[in-house]
Amino acid sequence: xxxxxxxxxxxxxxxxxxxxxxxxFDLLCLTTAFVLAVHAAHxxxxxxxxxxxxxxxxxxxxxxxxxxxxxxLKVPALLLxxxxxxLDYGNVFGRDPGSALAAGxxxxxxxxSETPRDARVAAAFSCFLLMAALLFxxxxxxxxxxxxxxxxxxxxxxxxxxxQIPVSLPRQLLPALLLxxxxxxxxLAAFVFVPRLSSPLWGTSNPQAAATGLxxxxxxxxxxxxxxxxxxxxxxxxxxxxxxxNLRYFRAYVMWNYDGKDWHRLDAxxxxxxxxxxxxxxxxxxxxxxxxxxxxxxxxxPLQAPAQSQMYADGEVFADKPVNDAxxxxxxxxxxxxxxxxLDPLTRRLALQLxxxxxxxxxxxxxxxxxxxxxxDAAIVQAALQMFHNDGFRYTLVPAPLGHDAVDDFLFHTRxxxxxxxxSSFTVLMRAAGIPARVVxxxxxxxxxxxxxxxLVRNSDAHAWSEVxxxxxxxxxxxxxxxxxxxxxNLGAAAGGSNPLLPWYxxxxxxxxxxxxxIVNRWWNEGVIGFDALRQRxxxxxxxxxxxxxxxxxxxxxxSIAVFGAAGLAWALWRRPEGDPAxxxxxxxxxxxxxxxxARGRSEGPQHYLRRAGRVLPTQRAELDHLMRCYIxxxxxxxxxxxxxxRMFRRAVRNFQPHRVV
Amino acid sequence: xxxxxxxxxxxxxxxxxxxxxxxxxxQLPIELHRRRxxxxxxxxxxxxxxxxxxxxxxxxxxxxxxxxxxxCMLGAATAxxxxxxxxxxxxxxxxxxxxxxxxxxxxxxxxxxxxxxxxRQAVRLDLAEQTRAFDVQGRADVTLSLPTEQRGxxxxxxxxxxxxxxxxxxxxxxxxxxxxAVLVWPRPELxxxxxxxxxxxxxxxxxxxxxxxxxxxxxxxxxxxRHVAWKASARHESLLVKDxxxxxxRQEWQLDWRQLSGMSNEARIxxxxxxxxxxxxxxxxxxxxxxxxxxxxxxxxxxxxxxxSALALLP
Numbered sequence: 001x002x003x004x005x006x007x008x009x010x011x012x013x014x015x016x017x018x019x020x021x022x023x024x025f026d027l028l029c030l031t032t033a034f035v036l037a038v039h040a041a042h043x044x045x046x047x048x049x050x051x052x053x054x055x056x057x058x059x060x061x062x063x064x065x066x067x068x069x070x071x072x073l074k075v076p077a078l079l080l081x082x083x084x085x086x087l088d089y090g091n092v093f094g095r096d097p098g099s100a101l102a103a104g105x106x107x108x109x110x111x112x113s114e115t116p117r118d119a120r121v122a123a124a125f126s127c128f129l130l131m132a133a134l135l136f137x138x139x140x141x142x143x144x145x146x147x148x149x150x151x152x153x154x155x156x157x158x159x160x161x162x163x164q165i166p167v168s169l170p171r172q173l174l175p176a177l178l179l180x181x182x183x184x185x186x187x188l189a190a191f192v193f194v195p196r197l198s199s200p201l202w203g204t205s206n207p208q209a210a211a212t213g214l215x216x217x218x219x220x221x222x223x224x225x226x227x228x229x230x231x232x233x234x235x236x237x238x239x240x241x242x243x244x245x246n247l248r249y250f251r252a253y254v255m256w257n258y259d260g261k262d263w264h265r266l267d268a269x270x271x272x273x274x275x276x277x278x279x280x281x282x283x284x285x286x287x288x289x290x291x292x293x294x295x296x297x298x299x300x301x302p303l304q305a306p307a308q309s310q311m312y313a314d315g316e317v318f319a320d321k322p323v324n325d326a327x328x329x330x331x332x333x334x335x336x337x338x339x340x341x342x343l344d345p346l347t348r349r350l351a352l353q354l355x356x357x358x359x360x361x362x363x364x365x366x367x368x369x370x371x372x373x374x375x376x377d378a379a380i381v382q383a384a385l386q387m388f389h390n391d392g393f394r395y396t397l398v399p400a401p402l403g404h405d406a407v408d409d410f411l412f413h414t415r416x417x418x419x420x421x422x423x424s425s426f427t428v429l430m431r432a433a434g435i436p437a438r439v440v441x442x443x444x445x446x447x448x449x450x451x452x453x454x455x456l457v458r459n460s461d462a463h464a465w466s467e468v469x470x471x472x473x474x475x476x477x478x479x480x481x482x483x484x485x486x487x488x489x490n491l492g493a494a495a496g497g498s499n500p501l502l503p504w505y506x507x508x509x510x511x512x513x514x515x516x517x518x519i520v521n522r523w524w525n526e527g528v529i530g531f532d533a534l535r536q537r538x539x540x541x542x543x544x545x546x547x548x549x550x551x552x553x554x555x556x557x558x559x560s561i562a563v564f565g566a567a568g569l570a571w572a573l574w575r576r577p578e579g580d581p582a583x584x585x586x587x588x589x590x591x592x593x594x595x596x597x598x599a600r601g602r603s604e605g606p607q608h609y610l611r612r613a614g615r616v617l618p619t620q621r622a623e624l625d626h627l628m629r630c631y632i633x634x635x636x637x638x639x640x641x642x643x644x645x646x647r648m649f650r651r652a653v654r655n656f657q658p659h660r661v662v
Numbered sequence: 663x664x665x666x667x668x669x670x671x672x673x674x675x676x677x678x679x680x681x682x683x684x685x686x687x688x689q690l691p692i693e694l695h696r697r698r699x700x701x702x703x704x705x706x707x708x709x710x711x712x713x714x715x716x717x718x719x720x721x722x723x724x725x726x727x728x729x730x731x732x733x734c735m736l737g738a739a740t741a742x743x744x745x746x747x748x749x750x751x752x753x754x755x756x757x758x759x760x761x762x763x764x765x766x767x768x769x770x771x772x773x774x775x776x777x778x779x780x781x782r783q784a785v786r787l788d789l790a791e792q793t794r795a796f797d798v799q800g801r802a803d804v805t806l807s808l809p810t811e812q813r814g815x816x817x818x819x820x821x822x823x824x825x826x827x828x829x830x831x832x833x834x835x836x837x838x839x840x841x842x843a844v845l846v847w848p849r850p851e852l853x854x855x856x857x858x859x860x861x862x863x864x865x866x867x868x869x870x871x872x873x874x875x876x877x878x879x880x881x882x883x884x885x886x887x888r889h890v891a892w893k894a895s896a897r898h899e900s901l902l903v904k905d906x907x908x909x910x911x912r913q914e915w916q917l918d919w920r921q922l923s924g925m926s927n928e929a930r931i932x933x934x935x936x937x938x939x940x941x942x943x944x945x946x947x948x949x950x951x952x953x954x955x956x957x958x959x960x961x962x963x964x965x966x967x968x969x970x971s972a973l974a975l976l977p
Contacts, residue, residue: 117706120706120830121706124706124709124710124713127713127717127736128713128716128717130732131717131720131721131729131732131733132729134721134726134728134729134732135724135726135729138726138727138728138729139728142728143728143731143732146728146732147732147735150732150735150736154739154829157828157829157830157831158828158829160830161783161784161826161827161828161830162784162786162795163783163784163795163796163797165783165797175828179739179742179743179828180735180739182742183735183738183739183741183742184735184738185738186734186738186741186742187731187734187735187737187738188731188734190734190737190738191727191730191731191734194718194722194730194734196722196725197722197723197725200723200724200725201719201722201723202723325725325726325727528727528728528731529727529728530727531727532725532727533725565741568741568742568745569745571745571749572745572748572749572752573696573752575752575753575779
């Protein structure tokens with residue numbers, strides 16, 4: 001029996017607000033620190049540092065000299081903040097400057113927070129800012145961190161209630177954690193059933209985040225960065241068995257134009273689908289990480305564009321809009337094919353163009369091969385691959401720099417490089433020899449996750465190869481890198497070579513841990529981020545409902561809220577059965593006897609009552625006598641009856657069945 | 663604004679009997695249950711709901727599912743906090759009320775004896791413009807003071823038990839109108855004459871000298887030489903005096919309503935109340951005659967309380 005009593009008394013119309021408690025203020029500071037931390041990734045460094053410093057100063061100030069920050073400081077601080085944001089971003093609207101401004105405002109709000117009302121408002125604003133942080137990236141880890149930030153915010157509110165049982169700061173966060181855990185089922189139901197917008201209500205800004213992943217032009221520096229980036233690029237699950245390792249080529253861009261240094265794709269690719277004779281088709285699902293580009297990598301060679309995308313004649317697949325969030329799509333590809341067996345003159349010309357006055361030695365070599373092999377294009381291809389294989393070419397991610405005649409330098413001097421160098425020089429060599437050729441970039445290899453049964457393709461699996469057009473065979477994939485280092489193809493990027501740029505944790509136990517972790521990330525990407533309007537409409541297909549429209553969703557949402565509401569109400573209304581268990585057992589016995597015709601009188605004691613029952617039911621007199629003695633002992637013998645005897649009495653009552661004497 | 667609100671409240675109580683059901687006096691103990699607990703969002707709760715809507719529309723617009731999930735979690739937590747607020751009051755019992763005594767014009771302390779099986783945090787009780795917050799686990803006594811104006815029975819006004827636990831987003835409340843009244847004693851007059859004494863008074867006072875020796879104390883000027891303990895003083899540096907326990911040194915008062923003729927009823931009551939207070943303070947016995955009853959000679963707190971109550975209940 002304890003009671004913690006009476007802390008505050010104040011007038012009912014609370015004109016005079018009490019002072020904000022120290023613990024509440026600490027929690028509020030913690031919330032703010034969380035908000036600043038999750039926003040720090042995209043705020044300018046100086047602003048983050050300034051805001052953290054302001055937060056720390058405010059905390060120090062309040063713990064040493066309680067009170068508000070003086071009023072004359074507020075207006076200049078606000079103006080300074082707006083000016084700083086204007087200077088850095090150019091305006092105050094939009095996602096980035098908006099969040100910078102809001103983070104600043106939160107710190108300003110904290111500086112004047114001296115009443116519970118201030119703290120409430122500041123914590124609510126923090127919730128909003130936490131949500132806003134997810135607009136910059138909705139990965140699982142980021143979301144978990146942000147959700148953790150809700151704990152101090154909720155705890156701040158909780159700490160504003162009048163009576164507080166003093167506990168340590170970490171323990172103060174526990175009830176909020178419990179609350180969030182309990183609210184998770186309802187939140188999930190709402191999440192699944194809230195109808196998604198098929199088109200945004202107002203213009204969403206195009207995030208100009210640094211594009212990771214492949215780019216639509218091929219230059220060596222981009223590729224080096226990519227090949228050392230081991231973040232996931234996409235995950236592929238196959239309907240049937242996965243294709244053999246040497247067939248796991250995922251096509252993204254097709255590069256046609258070479259300017260002596262970089263490769264570019266066509267500005268206006270040909271729309272008309274090219275003729276494909278396909279065999280060994282395979283269907284698969286790809287979960288693509290956001291790339292902020294339109295290209296959709298597909299297994300070589302795609303037969304049909306996925307929904308809301310378009311396929312060009314050279315096999316590139318482009319989505320209708322940039323992939324800014326993780327995207328799921330299904331596609332179908334042929335593993336063995338004849339691609340465009342008849343080449344039209346325009347395409348042939350495109351596939352043969354070379355910049356003039358570049359790489360004279362390469363041209364000479366090509367001419368020499370052409371003379372030696374005559375019209376046998378396949379033999380020239382073989383000769384080139386033989387050269388890469390035998391003439392001391394090396395695979396490395398840190399090649400020596402190349403000069404003006406890049407291909408000449410590479411083929412005859414440095415002889416070291418990675419896929420980009422090989423694909424580029426091979427294609428130039430082929431074109432010089434008069435064989436239509438082009439560079440294809442994409443991904444090759446990937447890690448087969450046996451638990452998740454899917455292929456994880458990382459950015460470091462980015463690859464470049466060539467396609468040459470051979471008479472009667474169409475476009476044929478030729479991977480010159482494989483001629484230099486076959487392991488690259490069979491084992492993936494990690495086997496690329498002795499590579500000082502790859503981090504030490506690239507192999508071993510950590511590697512497998514990372515691959516397991518990737519499964520969780522994949523679930524997150526597929527289940528949460530990728531759950532868009534399309535997926536929502538199709539989610540009830542297993543139950544026979546093909547298309548879930550908004551009305552149905554609203555009904556489902558209402559039903560699930562009603563179900564959870566009923567469960568919650570049941571919980572709220574449920575009361576622990578109170579009172580004495582011995583008395584409850586006695587009441588049960590009374591009910592049994594009443595059914596047999598012996599009801600207990602209002603003023604009848606247990607002894608008298610059970611004796612009377614024994615007279616009415618003479619066959620059970622002994623049993624009733626025993627029950628009576630047990631009960632009397634339980635009630636009156638000791639102050640605290642032993643649980644043993646209580647259990648015995650309850651069992652005896654349960655086993656007692658009155659037999660009416662007829 | 664406030665007056666308007668009160669008018670509205672009065673109108674609602676007249677027109678909506680369901681809300682006013684608990685305005686009738688009810689017997690103790692009172693147990694709160696679902697049919698008498700009301701719950702609405704606080705102003706802050708409304709504002710936060712609005713913020714949640716903005717967050718939801720924003721996350722839907724940017725088709726940001728993680729943000730949507732976060733918003734849904736906050737929304738669900740809000741909904742659950744409503745149930746928690748309800749549970750804080752549900753099953754709370756007001757076992758009884760106790761009150762001390764107070765004279766008219768001074769606040770009287772009322773003790774609310776509350777009981778709950780599980781812990782209820784941050785429960786608040788409003789009574790006559792004051793609020794007190796308390797936790798209940800098992801039993802808890804909550805003391806609030808009630809202002810008084812005049813003598814006689816003062817029935818406890820309607821009071822409210824409410825809470826905004828746990829997040830301050832919802833406010834659950836229940837009105838109670840316990841069938842309970844406190845007796846307010848009359849206010850004594852500030853000054854006035856002493857009661858007329860019986861004539862033999864001074865003679866009897868001397869006889870009331872204590873007979874038992876209680877202790878020895880130092881001599882003080884004015885002490886009778888007869889009381890000096892000469893033998894003890896001889897063994898000591900200063901004179902010691904035998905101290906006799908003082909018996910009932912004061913003469914009893916016979917207070918009588920009829921003596922105070924020519925005064926108004928309230929003035930009579932105020933004077934009698936003052937005499938009662940003086941007699942109690944001086945430790946003298948008194949008897950009291952009132953038109954309603956005659957109280958025998960007596961002394962002590964219980965006697966005082968009985969007399970004051972009788973005065974309070976005079977018409």
